[in-house]
Amino acid sequence: MSNVVHVVSVPRLAETGKVTQARVALSEWTKLHSLRSTRWSLVVAVILTIGLPLLFATVVGTHWAHMAPRERANRHPLDIALAGVNLSQLAIAVLGVLIITGEYSTGMIRASFTAVPRRLPVLWAKLGVYAFVVLVLAVPSVLLAFWGSQKILAQHHILQISLTHPGVLRSVLGGAAYLVVLGMFAMAVGAIVRNTAGGIATFAAIFFVVPPLMNILPTSWNNAISKYLPDAAGRDVFSLTHGPHDLAPGPGFALFCGYTALVIAIAAVLLVRRDT
Amino acid sequence: MIEARGLTKDYGEKRAVDGLDFDVRPGVVTGFLGPNGSGKSTTMRLILGLDAPTAGTVTLDGKHYRDFAAPLHEVGALLEARSVHTGRSAYNHLLALAQTHGIGKRRVNELVDLVGLHEVARKRAGQFSLGMGQRLGIATALLGDPATLLLDEPSNGLDPEGIHWIRNLLKSLASEGRTVFVSSHLMSEMALTADHLIVIGRGRLIANTSVDEFVQRASGGLVRARSPQAMRLRELVTGPDVSVESGEPGVLEISGLSPQQVGEIAAAHSIVLHELTPMQASLEEAFMELTREDVEFKAGEVAADEEGAA
Secondary structure, three states: OOOOOOOOOOOOOOOOOOOOHHHHHHHHHHHHHOOHHHHHHHHHHHHHHHHHHHHHHHHHHHHHHHOOHHHHHHOOHHHHHOHHHHHHHHHHHHHHHHHHHHHHHHOHHHHHHHHOOOOHHHHHHHHHHHHHHHHHHHHHHHHHHHHHHHHHHHHOOOOOOOOOOOOHHHHHHHHHHHHHHHHHHHHHHHHHHOOHHHHHHHHHHHHHHHHHHHHHOOHHHHHHHHOOOHHHHHHHHHOOOOOOOOOOHHHHHHHHHHHHHHHHHHHHHHHHHOOO | OEEEEEEEEEEOOEEEEEEEEEEEOOOOEEEEEOOOOOOHHHHHHHHOOOOOOOEEEEEEOOEOHHHOOOHHHHEEEEOOOOOOOOOOEHHHHHHHHHHOOOOOHHHHHHHHHHOOOHHHOOOEHHHOOHHHHHHHHHHHHHOOOOOEEEEEOOOOOOOHHHHHHHHHHHHHHHHOOOEEEEEEOOHHHHHHHOOEEEEEEOOEEEEEEEHHHHHHHHHOOEEEEEOOOHHHHHHHHOEOOEEEEOOOOOEEEEEOOOHHHHHHHHHHOOOOOOEEEEEOOOHHHHHHHHHHHHOOOOOOOOOOOOOOOO
């Protein structure tokens, strides 16, 4: 060791690999599970998806004896089984926005784009990893919600429906599929807006504000337009029955996926073009 | 080797970087100097492709940054603005970036130890002090064992020990043949670290020179002479191209003559000299002299955010 300069030496790296889509996906998986906020959001989404149907089934079961025939007719076992999806979609959407806007608000995006300067692999990896995680959590959650709520209702000998009944399995799994695509939609909105509050507000406007506003329109217009909105189109896949003004599950879900693809395409173009 | 050619960047109406031409050579520490708001951080972002230039190009060994197959192996960067998710631990931050290049956990641990973050590596980066955050940024920059290092104000927030550490680190990295490009607005720091200087002001190149030359140029060859016969010496040296000032009795500050010339004049007239010193302006003074015209926000005006686009 010399008397003046204390030598700091950086250990050499044997070899560095190239950036590949698979490696970026692994990196995004690390980013996803290493944040407390993501873990909590996902736990909350699972609890809501399973817990709410169990709660509703218990309430309906215990009150069934006191319910009027008309009220009983309005109760549908699938509405109960998928009640949680309506609430957990909020957690999934907020997390989808946050995964990307969190990088912008903290400056992490600069590190991400320095490591992957082509940028698009980061977007694909985020979308893919998040969709996969939501799928893996949502499928067992909706199945558990279905079986659990059916078990509770069975104790009261009411509202029994079989998974093999036409459309039931499609509806139950449709609830999971809806959450998966919704998460990607929200993430793409986040990538476009690049700001957490703005991203969540934009998402909420599209899914929760615009649909009720349609009621202001003349009924014929409302009926003609509303079914094509992202929210309504997405819901078709987890509704067992479809009214005259709804799209069928297949076309509805396809349209919902189409909207999502469009938003993702806009996000991708902007991601490459904009300064960071 | 970093090569900038006509590099220009506008943010709206404002020109942040204005036609920069420079090369940054490997094997030496190149200091990148300029007052706050002069375009240093913008230039760094342009090199990394985070921002796209309005005109001109900047390449690394002839390639654009985004065209490298393993970018972290080519360039390690520490940006002035923090680039770490506050909710993630230092370890996971490094791991996530390492994984994009297939770099393993062993390397991550190696760097955590190197920058002295071992104790806090599992803590969330949001709880880090400025100095710890800076160390994490340096670990990030070194992750891919890069051929080129871009460090924007690396000694920001470091304690004296940390500053000493980074100084040695930069020198050792350069001595290994790497290209080291370090920005700073502190001259004293650069005087101890850099071999070569690129100086900018208001986005324009002011100087591209060695540290020694830079100081020489700004100090204008001032010579200090101390003599009991100062009055007599003053008469002898004064001439059309020579000016003499006297701050204290018996001391002359002569500009326009070399120390040799002053010594010879004194000897020829048997004048006793107690001191004969070539004066060097400090790097600080040299810098102030050169950038006086180009300081964006003079004292008294409201200082704005650097580049305003961070």
